[in-house]
Amino acid sequence: xxxxxxxxxxxxxxxxxxxxxxxxxxxxxxxxxxxxxxxxxxxxxxxxxxxxxxxxxxxxxxxxxxxxxxxxxxxxxxxxxxxxxxxxxxxxxxxxxxxxxxxxxxxxxxxxxxxxxxxxxxxxxxxxxxxxxxxxxxxxxxxxxxxxxxxxxxxxxxxxxxxxxxxxxxxxxxxxxxxxxxxxxxxxxxxxxxxxxxxxxxxxxxxxxxxxxxxxxxxxxxxxxxxxxxxxxxxxxxxxxxxxxxxxxxxxxx
Numbered sequence: 001x002x003x004x005x006x007x008x009x010x011x012x013x014x015x016x017x018x019x020x021x022x023x024x025x026x027x028x029x030x031x032x033x034x035x036x037x038x039x040x041x042x043x044x045x046x047x048x049x050x051x052x053x054x055x056x057x058x059x060x061x062x063x064x065x066x067x068x069x070x071x072x073x074x075x076x077x078x079x080x081x082x083x084x085x086x087x088x089x090x091x092x093x094x095x096x097x098x099x100x101x102x103x104x105x106x107x108x109x110x111x112x113x114x115x116x117x118x119x120x121x122x123x124x125x126x127x128x129x130x131x132x133x134x135x136x137x138x139x140x141x142x143x144x145x146x147x148x149x150x151x152x153x154x155x156x157x158x159x160x161x162x163x164x165x166x167x168x169x170x171x172x173x174x175x176x177x178x179x180x181x182x183x184x185x186x187x188x189x190x191x192x193x194x195x196x197x198x199x200x201x202x203x204x205x206x207x208x209x210x211x212x213x214x215x216x217x218x219x220x221x222x223x224x225x226x227x228x229x230x231x232x233x234x235x236x237x238x239x240x241x242x243x244x245x246x247x248x249x250x251x252x253x254x
Contacts, residue, residue: 007089049096180241
C-alpha cells in the first residue's frame with residue numbers, strides 16, 4: 001500500500017483519481033475546501049498551512065506521491081483567487097511537503113492545462129507569479145481577464161515544475177505535469193454556462209481531433225500511470241491528454 005496526498009479530491013478529475021488509487025489499495029489523504037480528510041481554504045496562507053500540517057500529521061512516515069489538483073476555472077471571481085489557488089497554493093504545498101516526499105522518494109504530479117501555452121512565458125502575470133510576489137500577481141490579474149488568469153497560472157506552475165525538476169530529482173523526488181484538455185467536470189460546466197466564455201469553450205470542444213471532450217477517467221488513467229513504478233524514469237515531463245488539440249494547434253512545438 002502506498003500513501004498519497006492530494007488537493008481537490010472531492011470532485012472532477014481529483015475525485016476520479018482518488019477513487020482509482022483507493023481501489024488499488026492505496027491510502028489517499030484528501031485536502032479540499034468542503035469535503036476531505038483535511039478542510040482548508042488554499043487561497044490563504046493560513047489554509048495552506050492547515051493543509052501542510054494536516055498531511056504531516058496523517059502521513060508522518062512520508063508520502064509516495066502528492067497531487068496538487070485543486071484549481072479554479074477562468075470564470076472564478078475575483079480573478080486573483082485563480083492566482084492564489086492555481087499557482088501560489090500549489091507551490092506552497094509542494095514545498096511544504098517536500099520532506100515527506102523525500103522520505104519515500106515519492107513524486108509530485110502537477111495539473112497543468114493544454115491552455116497553458118496560450119499565454120506567453122514572458123507575460124507579466126506569469127513572470128510575477130514566478131517571482132513569488134503573490135500580492136503583485138493578484139493586483140495584476142484583477143485588471144485583466146479570466147483566460148489569462150487561468151492559462152497564465154497553469155503556464156507559470158508548469159514552468160516552476162520544469163525549473164525545479166532537476167533539484168527535486170537530486171533529492172529523489174520526481175516531478176511531472178499532466179495537461180488536460182476540456183474535461184467534463186462541475187467546474188467546466190460553469191465555464192460552459194458563462195455568457196462570455198461558454199461559446200468559445202463549445203467551439204473549442206467541437207474542434208477536438210478525436211471527436212469528443214474528455215471525461216475525468218480519461219485524465220485520471222494517465223495520472224495513475226505517471227505516479228506508478230512503470231513511470232519511474234519520467235521526470236520533468238508534461239503529458240498533454242487532450243485528444244490531439246495541442247498537436248493541432250502547435251504542430252511544430254513539442
